[in-house]
Amino acid sequence: MVERQPNNTILVTGGAGFIGSNFIPYFLNNHPDIKVVNLDLLTYAGSLKNLEEVEKHPNYTFVKGDICDNVLVKYLFKEFNIDGVINFAAESHVDNSINSPGQFIKTNIEGTFTLLEAARNYWKGENYRFHHISTDEVYGSLGENGFFTEGSNYQPNSPYSASKASSDFLVRSYHHTYGMNVVTSNCSNNYGPKQHDEKLIPTIIRSAIKGLKIPIYGNGKNVRDWLFVEDHCKGIDLIYFNGVAGKTYLLGGNNEYDNLTIAEKICEFIDLKVPKSNGSYRDQIKFVEDRLGHDFRYAIDASKIKKELGWNALESFHTGLEKTVDWYLKKYQSK
Numbered sequence: 001m002v003e004r005q006p007n008n009t010i011l012v013t014g015g016a017g018f019i020g021s022n023f024i025p026y027f028l029n030n031h032p033d034i035k036v037v038n039l040d041l042l043t044y045a046g047s048l049k050n051l052e053e054v055e056k057h058p059n060y061t062f063v064k065g066d067i068c069d070n071v072l073v074k075y076l077f078k079e080f081n082i083d084g085v086i087n088f089a090a091e092s093h094v095d096n097s098i099n100s101p102g103q104f105i106k107t108n109i110e111g112t113f114t115l116l117e118a119a120r121n122y123w124k125g126e127n128y129r130f131h132h133i134s135t136d137e138v139y140g141s142l143g144e145n146g147f148f149t150e151g152s153n154y155q156p157n158s159p160y161s162a163s164k165a166s167s168d169f170l171v172r173s174y175h176h177t178y179g180m181n182v183v184t185s186n187c188s189n190n191y192g193p194k195q196h197d198e199k200l201i202p203t204i205i206r207s208a209i210k211g212l213k214i215p216i217y218g219n220g221k222n223v224r225d226w227l228f229v230e231d232h233c234k235g236i237d238l239i240y241f242n243g244v245a246g247k248t249y250l251l252g253g254n255n256e257y258d259n260l261t262i263a264e265k266i267c268e269f270i271d272l273k274v275p276k277s278n279g280s281y282r283d284q285i286k287f288v289e290d291r292l293g294h295d296f297r298y299a300i301d302a303s304k305i306k307k308e309l310g311w312n313a314l315e316s317f318h319t320g321l322e323k324t325v326d327w328y329l330k331k332y333q334s335k
Contacts, residue, residue, distance in 0.1 A: 009035040011082045013067050013115065014089030016040040018195040019133070019229055021050035023088070026233040028057055035059045037080050039073075040089070041066045050194045067111035070118070077122040086131045086240060087115055090164065093198055094137075097160035098292055108163035109170070116174050123180075130182045131240045132171040136225070136250070137161035138186065141295035148186075149301045150248045157293050175246040183243040185236060188252040188300045192229035192320065193327040200259065204266045205328040208281040209274060214267075218290030220260025223297040227253035228315035238309045249309070252300025255317040260285070269325045
């Protein structure tokens with residue numbers, strides 16, 4: 001059999017979602033010789049409006065479809081001569097996974113399996129790469145001290161994180177069993193433009209300017225490590241090209257804040273940008289019943305990717321959060 005030669009075309013799955021739609025413009029701008037095929041089902045969490053800036057780019061192609069569709073996925077590999085995959089596609093809202101776990105099992109596990117099988121059967125040699133995008137939630141919950149590392153035990157606590165953990169293990173198995181050139185990255189909470197309205201930061205901003213209660217789970221003391229989405233995109237780019245096959249890399253912003261503090265910081269920005277006639281937007285913060293199985297704290301030690309690939313999160317939390325607030329204020333005030 002004649003070994004197929006790469007043609008610099010990557011398949012990005014879930015590219016109309018939050019992180020994917022930030023990554024595709026970044027990637028096209030930084031790699032003018034590489035073509036991108038974006039496969040996205042356009043569920044409620046994905047929108048082509050997120051990609052208007054690249055829709056006419058000569059190296060960009062959009063295909064509406066499901067990563068679980070074996071026939072379609074195999075067709076795309078052959079039709080576009082795909083030699084790389086960056087898999088963003090996933091159901092990702094923890095609350096939705098608690099209420100309807102079945103779709104998370106299908107998309108996050110079966111979908112990843114479908115992509116891996118297509119790649120395994122189409123690719124020969126080592127000049128190909130499968131980059132799986134995952135989450136720090138697969139590691140469970142931290143106490144007040146400590147950090148997740150690449151060696152942390154998997155202890156997922158929600159149907160969402162369990163489905164992502166399963167997909168991580170599938171990707172790992174395809175490297176160890178079949179020798180596939182794979183890498184996995186697990187990131188902390190992303191924030192920035194284009195995130196779906198259901199997520200914490202957009203919910204806080206939207207609720208504030210619409211005069212609604214700003215809902216905060218429990219006592220608001222659950223802690224997350226926040227990573228600006230563009231910094232994450234830069235890390236994905238580095239891992240895709242330079243990461244060691246079979247390895248996992250953790251990306252975090254080193255910005256630990258509890259949910260109540262996040263809400264208060266956002267309200268401070270909005271108070272300055274869209275002042276209320278009386279009082280502060282903080283007055284709208286209301287505590288609501290806590291999420292089932294709500295993990296207390298996530299925090300990442302990103303020293304491995306910093307040391308091995310030279311990555312650092314460059315956006316400060318203050319400037320990144322202000323950019324995010326500005327983007328959503330423009331979005332919500334235009335409606």
